[in-house]
Amino acid sequence: MTDHPSRTLAAFAATLEFGAIPAPVVERAVNLYVDWLGSALGGSGARPVETIARFARAARGAQSPQDACDVVIDRSRSTPYFAAMTNAAASHYVEQDDVHNGSVFHPATVVFPVTLALAQALGASGREFIAASVAGYEVGIRVGEFMGRSHYKVFHTTGTVGAIAAAAAAGRLLKLTPGQMLDAFGSAGTQASGLWEFLRDAADSKQLHTAMAAANGLMAAQLAADGFRGAQRILEGAQGMAAGMSSDADPAKLVDRLGERWATVETSFKYHAACRHTHPAADALLAAMAGHRLAPDDIAAVTAHVHQGAIDVLGSVTVPSTVHQAKFNMGTVLGLCAYRGYAGVNEFEHGYREAEIAAFRERVTMALDDEVDRAYPARWIGKVSVTTRDGRTLHARVDEPKGDPGNTLSREELTTKFVRLAAFSQAASEAEARALLDDAWRIVDAERVGALFEASAVANAGA
Amino acid sequence: MTDHPSRTLAAFAATLEFGAIPAPVVERAVNLYVDWLGSALGGSGARPVETIARFARAARGAQSPQDACDVVIDRSRSTPYFAAMTNAAASHYVEQDDVHNGSVFHPATVVFPVTLALAQALGASGREFIAASVAGYEVGIRVGEFMGRSHYKVFHTTGTVGAIAAAAAAGRLLKLTPGQMLDAFGSAGTQASGLWEFLRDAADSKQLHTAMAAANGLMAAQLAADGFRGAQRILEGAQGMAAGMSSDADPAKLVDRLGERWATVETSFKYHAACRHTHPAADALLAAMAGHRLAPDDIAAVTAHVHQGAIDVLGSVTVPSTVHQAKFNMGTVLGLCAYRGYAGVNEFEHGYREAEIAAFRERVTMALDDEVDRAYPARWIGKVSVTTRDGRTLHARVDEPKGDPGNTLSREELTTKFVRLAAFSQAASEAEARALLDDAWRIVDAERVGALFEASAVANAGA
Numbered sequence: 001m002t003d004h005p006s007r008t009l010a011a012f013a014a015t016l017e018f019g020a021i022p023a024p025v026v027e028r029a030v031n032l033y034v035d036w037l038g039s040a041l042g043g044s045g046a047r048p049v050e051t052i053a054r055f056a057r058a059a060r061g062a063q064s065p066q067d068a069c070d071v072v073i074d075r076s077r078s079t080p081y082f083a084a085m086t087n088a089a090a091s092h093y094v095e096q097d098d099v100h101n102g103s104v105f106h107p108a109t110v111v112f113p114v115t116l117a118l119a120q121a122l123g124a125s126g127r128e129f130i131a132a133s134v135a136g137y138e139v140g141i142r143v144g145e146f147m148g149r150s151h152y153k154v155f156h157t158t159g160t161v162g163a164i165a166a167a168a169a170a171g172r173l174l175k176l177t178p179g180q181m182l183d184a185f186g187s188a189g190t191q192a193s194g195l196w197e198f199l200r201d202a203a204d205s206k207q208l209h210t211a212m213a214a215a216n217g218l219m220a221a222q223l224a225a226d227g228f229r230g231a232q233r234i235l236e237g238a239q240g241m242a243a244g245m246s247s248d249a250d251p252a253k254l255v256d257r258l259g260e261r262w263a264t265v266e267t268s269f270k271y272h273a274a275c276r277h278t279h280p281a282a283d284a285l286l287a288a289m290a291g292h293r294l295a296p297d298d299i300a301a302v303t304a305h306v307h308q309g310a311i312d313v314l315g316s317v318t319v320p321s322t323v324h325q326a327k328f329n330m331g332t333v334l335g336l337c338a339y340r341g342y343a344g345v346n347e348f349e350h351g352y353r354e355a356e357i358a359a360f361r362e363r364v365t366m367a368l369d370d371e372v373d374r375a376y377p378a379r380w381i382g383k384v385s386v387t388t389r390d391g392r393t394l395h396a397r398v399d400e401p402k403g404d405p406g407n408t409l410s411r412e413e414l415t416t417k418f419v420r421l422a423a424f425s426q427a428a429s430e431a432e433a434r435a436l437l438d439d440a441w442r443i444v445d446a447e448r449v450g451a452l453f454e455a456s457a458v459a460n461a462g463a
Numbered sequence: 464m465t466d467h468p469s470r471t472l473a474a475f476a477a478t479l480e481f482g483a484i485p486a487p488v489v490e491r492a493v494n495l496y497v498d499w500l501g502s503a504l505g506g507s508g509a510r511p512v513e514t515i516a517r518f519a520r521a522a523r524g525a526q527s528p529q530d531a532c533d534v535v536i537d538r539s540r541s542t543p544y545f546a547a548m549t550n551a552a553a554s555h556y557v558e559q560d561d562v563h564n565g566s567v568f569h570p571a572t573v574v575f576p577v578t579l580a581l582a583q584a585l586g587a588s589g590r591e592f593i594a595a596s597v598a599g600y601e602v603g604i605r606v607g608e609f610m611g612r613s614h615y616k617v618f619h620t621t622g623t624v625g626a627i628a629a630a631a632a633a634g635r636l637l638k639l640t641p642g643q644m645l646d647a648f649g650s651a652g653t654q655a656s657g658l659w660e661f662l663r664d665a666a667d668s669k670q671l672h673t674a675m676a677a678a679n680g681l682m683a684a685q686l687a688a689d690g691f692r693g694a695q696r697i698l699e700g701a702q703g704m705a706a707g708m709s710s711d712a713d714p715a716k717l718v719d720r721l722g723e724r725w726a727t728v729e730t731s732f733k734y735h736a737a738c739r740h741t742h743p744a745a746d747a748l749l750a751a752m753a754g755h756r757l758a759p760d761d762i763a764a765v766t767a768h769v770h771q772g773a774i775d776v777l778g779s780v781t782v783p784s785t786v787h788q789a790k791f792n793m794g795t796v797l798g799l800c801a802y803r804g805y806a807g808v809n810e811f812e813h814g815y816r817e818a819e820i821a822a823f824r825e826r827v828t829m830a831l832d833d834e835v836d837r838a839y840p841a842r843w844i845g846k847v848s849v850t851t852r853d854g855r856t857l858h859a860r861v862d863e864p865k866g867d868p869g870n871t872l873s874r875e876e877l878t879t880k881f882v883r884l885a886a887f888s889q890a891a892s893e894a895e896a897r898a899l900l901d902d903a904w905r906i907v908d909a910e911r912v913g914a915l916f917e918a919s920a921v922a923n924a925g926a
Contacts, residue, residue: 052686062527197694226517227510
């Protein structure tokens with residue numbers, strides 16, 4: 001059997017050992033896990049998330065005392081398949097989960113639902129959990145880069161590529177051989193799906209995409225462990241993912257410095273609770289206002305200088321009719337930053353319809369910027385031009401939006417974000433959130449990844 | 464709200480009444496159901512099918528006394544989701560399920576698993592079951608035609624479009640409003656997936672495609688019934704299915720003569736147990752041999768004059784290493800026809816590796832034929848040129864391969880096929896098969912679609 005990119009990548013995922021992962025990568029992976037768990041809690045109570053949770057319960061039809069996998073939003077238990085499905089739906093909802101710039105892919109929301117559920121079901125160690133999660137990140141990010149910008153114009157990469165990332169993560173925990181891992185990639189890739197069309201209708205598909213990417217990837221790995229065979233070149237083959245859904249795929253990206261370059265640490269945390277395409281301009285506007293001591297009412301107009309991808313994703317919404325659409329509306333995000341200093345979950349919930357935000361929104365336009373577009377997706381540069389009411393035109397830029405690897409969030413900032421998300425959705429009290437955090441920061445030391453709530457909330461309830 | 468093709472098609476599916484379906488269409492739908500049930504029985508025991516069945520049982524984690532839905536291959540019961548998933552995996556395995564020529568779409572294997580499971584769960588009548596099934600056929604066929612030939616070059620239409628067909632069928636049984644049906648289309652279409660890449664490796668993805676098209680379509684309809692919103696133009700929108708996966712989509716085909724043209728009756732039964740792309744040439748070879756009284760050993764070479772789609776799908780296999788690959792190998796199919804007079808499940812199982820078949824296979828080539836290619840996919844013309852050992856070159860053609868609407872199978876032929884498939888897989892004895900058939904022919908009269916095996920096999924066992 002000759003080597004080819006899909007096979008090389010599958011072998012890497014199947015054989016990645018915890019000991020081969022540098023300590024800073026492990027530490028960042030733990031931070032990413034904590035950040036993910038906060039996002040999953042934050043999705044509790046959201047209508048689309050709860051609808052998927054109800055579907056999952058009905059599709060099962062019965063509970064079992066053997067159920068080992070936490071459903072984060074309601075502390076019920078389920079099988080790996082349905083726990084992964086529901087937690088993945090939950091963790092993308094508040095638009096606070098992580099993102100990898102170069103691949104425009106959100107790894108956490110499709111990787112951790114699978115590794116948490118499967119580690120709980122298998123009684124795997126914290127080290128195995130982290131190794132599998134890193135395998136998912138490294139694979140998913142490279143596949144996202146491989147699929148290219150043309151893919152992202154129509155497809156939600158986190159849905160499509162997410163299935164492969166989930167399969168890699170699940171396959172690693174299931175100890176698949178390299179050959180089985182390749183089968184898992186085949187079964188995951190042939191299920192790759194997720195279209196952006198829902199954005200213009202404020203439909204609920206984003207939660208469905210992450211739910212099913214996680215569930216399908218897990219299914220693919222479980223099938224492979226049981227001998228189910230998949231295409232050997234699902235990524236680069238003549239009738240594979242790139243052939244069907246990309247016009248600029250580059251197979252070299254699939255195997256880019258495997259084991260040397262750790263894409264996991266290139267992943268950005270989200271500071272604002274909005275579509276990532278708004279963040280560079282949001283931070284640039286905040287820099288302009290701070291640097292020139294502008295009050296929001298001083299601003300007559302803002303031009304956000306953006307890359308084409310931002311226009312593709314954000315351009316379909318002009319007047320948002322839901323919180324979710326507001327998170328994909330540049331004007332609303334900049335308005336919240338201008339008036340509230342931050343575009344977080346609470347700011348969106350209460351602010352997006354307010355008159356001053358709506359009025360500010362109308363003063364914002366996006367313009368394609370050549371420098372920003374050329375740098376994208378490797379770098380997400382923020383540039384704005386602000387016209388003031390007294391006639392000045394001011395410019396500001398940020399080269400690394402807050403949360404990017406060079407401007408990352410500290411554990412203290414991640415803690416604040418986590419507690420805020422748990423409080424926002426009422427999924428956990430502050431004390432419960434802090435108990436969950438205590439366990440989560442120490443997950444590498446866990447001999448077995450156990451129940452989330454027994455070990456933290458329940459113990460805490462007795463305290 | 465303005466009308467657009469997705470909305471018009473969704474409204475048709477949501478409002479299709481049994482009474483509006485002409486009697487010959489109902490009769491054909493019953494025949495298609497019987498034919499499907501035989502194919503589902505035929506998949507029992509097949510490794511990829513049983514692997515998916517094991518996955519489904521594990522993902523559920525527990526049985527329930529409330530389970531109402533038959534899993535045809537082993538007579539167990541499950542929820543609609545997992546019964547549909549498993550029966551859909553089973554019914555495409557032996558390559559005997561129906562096909563609609565113009566859309567190159569296999570409706571039965573994604574529609575009936577959903578309508579049978581859901582009708583059993585809901586206690587729906589036979590008339591409701593048929594109306595929902597016809598809704599699935601009419602929708603799926605039009606969406607397949609809409610997606611065009613470019614889609615089929617890379618994507619397995621039965622997987623991608625199958626999710627929409629399944630959603631239409633499920634949505635009709637769930638009595639979705641037109642608006643909810645459109646939501647269901649959105650959620651199904653954004654999950655549309657299935658790549659041909661697996662063919663060159665003889666991988667198991669085909670069963671996964673049908674399993675998940677049925678399951679995802681059912682899920683989409685159940686979510687829509689619970690308020691989950693989908694894209695309103697998932698088919699024709701700027702970031703919808705056609706935008707991402709077709710270059711020759713024609714929206715007019717989505718609404719072609721709805722309620723007047725019944726695409727259901729255009730569906731072909733499969734006579735040979737092989738990829739449909741081999742059937743026209745197979746029947747043409749049989750015609751040549753009959754017309755010129757040729758014995759197989761008289762034949763020095765055969766050229767099958769085919770459409771491009773046959774080359775795309777069949778061209779990747781030269782020497783088949785499995786029964787399934789043999790069904791996608793023109794030379795093997797023609798060899799079985801030449802030596803056995805028929806390429807059925809038993810002929811493949813025992814014959815594809817035999818020396819005379821392998822030698823015949825090497826004497827077969829495919830050539831793109833302009834007339835055949837222009838007629839395709841509306842008509843699947845069979846043309847062969849046969850060179851005899853005594854130096855003659857003979858030509859033969861068939862304009863409607865056996866099983867096509869103008870050359871359809873009788874109820875007697877369908878009965879023979881059904882009993883043969885049940886015996887092949889040992890899923891049912893001949894007496895059990897005949898009892899199942901008795902019920903299936905009368906399904907329109909059923910007040911409630913009940914259990915398959917209680918009503919037939921069990922009653923029969925007592926006789």
